[in-house]
Amino acid sequence: MTVYNKKRDVVVEMIRQQMSYNDYTISDISNKTGIARSQIHNWLNGTAKTIRDSSLGKVAEKLNYKLHTTDQGIKLRYVKDKGNEESMINQMQQQITELQSEKIKWLEDKIASLENNINNNSISLINSNIPNWNTVEFDIRTTQSYEPVNCLFSKYKMDDYVKFFNYLGYNPSEAQIIWENHRNYMTSTKTYEKEEFMKNTPFVDVIETDELIADQFSTIKFFESNIKANIVSVIQVAKCVYIHKNGSHVLASITVLFDIINYHSESKIKFLNINN
Numbered sequence: 001m002t003v004y005n006k007k008r009d010v011v012v013e014m015i016r017q018q019m020s021y022n023d024y025t026i027s028d029i030s031n032k033t034g035i036a037r038s039q040i041h042n043w044l045n046g047t048a049k050t051i052r053d054s055s056l057g058k059v060a061e062k063l064n065y066k067l068h069t070t071d072q073g074i075k076l077r078y079v080k081d082k083g084n085e086e087s088m089i090n091q092m093q094q095q096i097t098e099l100q101s102e103k104i105k106w107l108e109d110k111i112a113s114l115e116n117n118i119n120n121n122s123i124s125l126i127n128s129n130i131p132n133w134n135t136v137e138f139d140i141r142t143t144q145s146y147e148p149v150n151c152l153f154s155k156y157k158m159d160d161y162v163k164f165f166n167y168l169g170y171n172p173s174e175a176q177i178i179w180e181n182h183r184n185y186m187t188s189t190k191t192y193e194k195e196e197f198m199k200n201t202p203f204v205d206v207i208e209t210d211e212l213i214a215d216q217f218s219t220i221k222f223f224e225s226n227i228k229a230n231i232v233s234v235i236q237v238a239k240c241v242y243i244h245k246n247g248s249h250v251l252a253s254i255t256v257l258f259d260i261i262n263y264h265s266e267s268k269i270k271f272l273n274i275n276n
Contacts (some may be wrong), residue, residue, distance in 0.1 A: 003073040007051045010074050011043055014063050017078070026180055033062040045173050102121075106148055133235060136255045138268030140164045146219065146263040156183055167271050169245030226260045234258045239272075 004010045018024045026044075030037045035055065042048035060067050068075040079245040140163065158164060158179070165175035226234055235257050242250040251272040258265045 003070070005073045006054050007053070007074070008043060008049065010067065010076055011051055011056060013076060014059055014065050015040065015044065018063055025183070027178075028247050029063075033059050045177060054140050071150075118211065133257050136270075138255070138270050139167065140269040142264045142267040142269070144267070146223070146265075148263050164269070168242055168250060174245075183205060218236055222258075223260060223263065226258075232259070232261050234260060 002013075004013065015029055018029060019026075024032075024041050026037050029035075029040055035058065039048065039055075043051070056067070059065075064079050066077045066079050068077070140158060140160060141157045142156070144157075161179040162172050162175045165178055170178060226232075235255060237253065237255045239251065239253055242252060244250050253270045253272055255268045255270075257267075258264050
């Protein structure tokens with residue numbers, strides 16, 4: 001069992017474990033503990049060097065940890081809350097059942113539409129104008145999933161966000177905080193939350209595009225128009241500018257492959273004015 005000599009190290013470890021194991025965001029940690037997001041940021045990035053005993057105890061209690069102080073330092077042990085686990089399992093099972101029912105209905109409608117198109121000999125399986133996806137060069141790859149009804153992001157992943165932000169001059173600790181803000185921005189449905197998440201994030205100004213979808217309304221329209229046209233795969237390319245930590249502009253090309261039927265996309269990002 002790891003022994004920690006500093007209270008801050010204990011708090012950071014508890015927070016990082018919950019963000020890793022339970023996929024918690026900093027906002028989730030703040031909501032569970034009652035501690036301000038700014039304070040949690042300060043702990044994670046090292047700005048706050050000390051921590052009060054009351055704050056340490058609150059984080060441990062709310063995140064279900066037991067602390068044991070010895071002559072060597074502080075030992076940390078995670079205690080599962082069985083009652084909370086059972087409640088979460090029941091809630092998740094109910095959500096899964098509801099989502100399955102919605103998905104089945106959506107698939108049934110889609111199958112009926114495809115069968116009708118096939119019978120009418122009017123189906124076009126792929127956009128013949130797209131380039132070869134396998135030959136597109138890239139530095140970073142991302143994957144996105146969308147909710148079929150409202151086309152909001154349900155999942156957003158980047159294969160190596162530390163590498164991505166290193167291109168923009170940020171160290172791994174800074175990269176973690178910025179990535180957390182950006183992921184919250186991509187999956188949030190509330191405008192005021194999006195504005196808060198984006199204040200200190202070096203994303204992104206599209207400067208050259210061929211109808212690259214940019215917001216919820218255009219995303220819905222994009223998917224609906226391609227579904228009606230019986231197109232199942234579309235590639236779009238855009239150039240954009242990221243902001244480097246030193247204030248300079250970093251030009252990049254983004255190539256996006258849309259899987260229309262499954263409401264999914266993959267993006268390949270290639271930095272254009274950086275020596276890799």
